[in-house]
Amino acid sequence: MMKFTKQNFFVLVGGIIIYVVDIGVDFWVASKYFCQGQYSWSILILCFRGISSLVTQIFSYDWFKNDWEGTDTGKLKWIFLVHLFHCGIFIRYWFALKYGCQAAFKLKSSGDASETDPSNFIKKQAIDAVTDINMLRVFKAFLETTPQLFVQIYILMQHGKTNCYQYAAIFMSLCGISFSMVDYQMSLQKSLPDKGEFHVTSKFMYLFYKLLTITSWVLSISLITLLSVRISVILLIFLWICGFTWTLKQCTTFCKSKKMEYLYRTVVGIILIFTFFNIKDRRTKVCISIYYATHTVVTLGILFVYMFWKPSIIKEIHFTIVIILTILHLVLGIIFLVVYYKHFHPTTYCRPQACLDEVDGMTGQKDRVKTSRFQNFLMP
Incomplete structure (x- = not known):
């Protein structure tokens, strides 16, 4: 109920x-x-x-x-x-x-x-x-x-x-x-x-997983931007193209009009730059693994670039703190991610509920349209 x-x-x-x-x-x-x-x-x-x-x-x-x-x-x-x-x-x-x-x-x-x-x-x-x-x-x-x-x-x-x-x-x-x-x-x-239901423990696990991984990624992008704004812009555009292309292949049907659907896919492409979302209610183990493995490789690559390209900067105390925070947030974020999806995701402890019979007539049609918007939106 x-x-x-x-x-x-x-x-x-x-x-x-x-x-x-x-x-x-x-x-x-x-x-x-x-x-x-x-x-x-x-x-x-x-x-x-x-x-x-x-x-x-x-x-x-x-x-x-x-x-x-x-x-x-x-x-x-x-x-x-x-x-x-x-x-x-x-x-x-x-x-x-x-x-x-x-x-x-x-x-x-x-x-x-x-x-x-x-x-x-x-x-x-x-x-x-x-x-x-x-x-x-x-x-x-x-x-x-x-x-x-x-x-x-x-x-x-x-x-x-x-x-x-x-x-x-x-x-x-x-x-x-x-x-x-x-x-x-x-x-x-x-x-x-x-x-x-989304229990209290699930809320905190989900919150820390998202917040830590996003913060780590933002710190990584900030570091590469300090080295070269051009490289940072190229990287972000490339990531958006990848996200947008993946969204196109998913054949989303969130909006009624084609123009709005392409705007929706454009926005999802931007969201995918910073965090993972499954835009179809499907199994995401492979996709989410590839996504965060890629983020981990890019983050480590950025840190290695700093070590070999600008080793003098690493000696500055605030950069050392930023690098430590980047690695710490990444590791903790991945840990919370694994624990959340293994033990606290709603599908792991809730039985699927049987679909209710739809109401005949206009009311039933309206409910189907409304529910469709939720079911075709971003799924965690």
């Missing part, structure tokens, strides 16, 4: 607060760089923010258009206007809070009632609204937050000077990546009928 608890509601409220604070920190950091005459860094941070916001608005509006197909077009015009001013996420938060409040505080448990029961329908609406938000937050995490983390770490290593706003930006980036990954994984477990 679907559940939307008071804890889920408060987590949702916390997500709104973090989202607003993150916007404030981005503009604060950008303004600080601008006032110091470091215009390129300021523009780069704002560009990440702008591109991320544009992409999320496009997907958010397209989802509204698909979900409200055949309804009042006047509402869609207002929705389009809100998204045009890059405020679509707040509309989604409003719907999530509306249904979430009803599900968490006003509804009583209905036992084994079917999905057609009004209380379960409200819970499904709340869960679906939150899942859509978390989908968009995953996009934001890898289009904006992770690149910003890379930029901030690169600036710190390049200049060796630290300021409170740089620490604030790094802290918010790490928080944004962590919460977006775990929250999406939690909502996905609630949304898909064949996925089990």
Whole structure:
């Protein structure tokens, strides 16, 4: 039975607060760089923010258009206007809070009632609204937050000077990546009928696996960027091409239109630069092994390049710390990865649930469309 608890509601409220604070920190950091005459860094941070916001608005509006197909077009015009001013996420938060409040505080448990029961329908609406938000937050995490983390770490290593706003930006980036990954994984477990509960231990194992491997990779890219910006750009473009090509071969069917599907595949290609996601609900043992083996080889290669190309830099204390942290995060991340998939992944301790009979008529069709979006999105 679907559940939307008071804890889920408060987590949702916390997500709104973090989202607003993150916007404030981005503009604060950008303004600080601008006032110091470091215009390129300021523009780069704002560009990440702008591109991320544009992409999320496009997907958010397209989802509204698909979900409200055949309804009042006047509402869609207002929705389009809100998204045009890059405020679509707040509309989604409003719907999530509306249904979430009803599900968490006003509804009583209905036992084994079917999905057609009004209380379960409200819970499904709340869960679906939150899942859509978390989908968009995953996009934001890898289009904006992770690149910003890379930029901030690169600036710190390049200049060796630290300021409170740089620490604030790094802290918010790490928080944004962590919460977006775990929250999406939690909502996905609630949304898909064949996925089990995401227990507390699983959450922490998943969080540390993702956060440690991503941090190690960002540190590695920052190190190679210090040696040569050109090589770093070529490497990132090559990795994106590999991710995009793999996505094409998977023949994803997430979006209804071809244009949106190619935009989706482009975004997935960017996400695959930083972390692994299975975009089809299939076994991933071979793919994930190849992915992180490649990351390990590239990371070790970058460190060897430093040892033989720039041995004098290694003697500097802050570079020594960065290299140690890179190796430590990589090793710990791989350990958490193996332990998570072997002992804590939902498929290892949950029995597959039998598929429920679909409701005949328009309601059943609408549910199939909605579920299809979740099942064809990013799977951990």
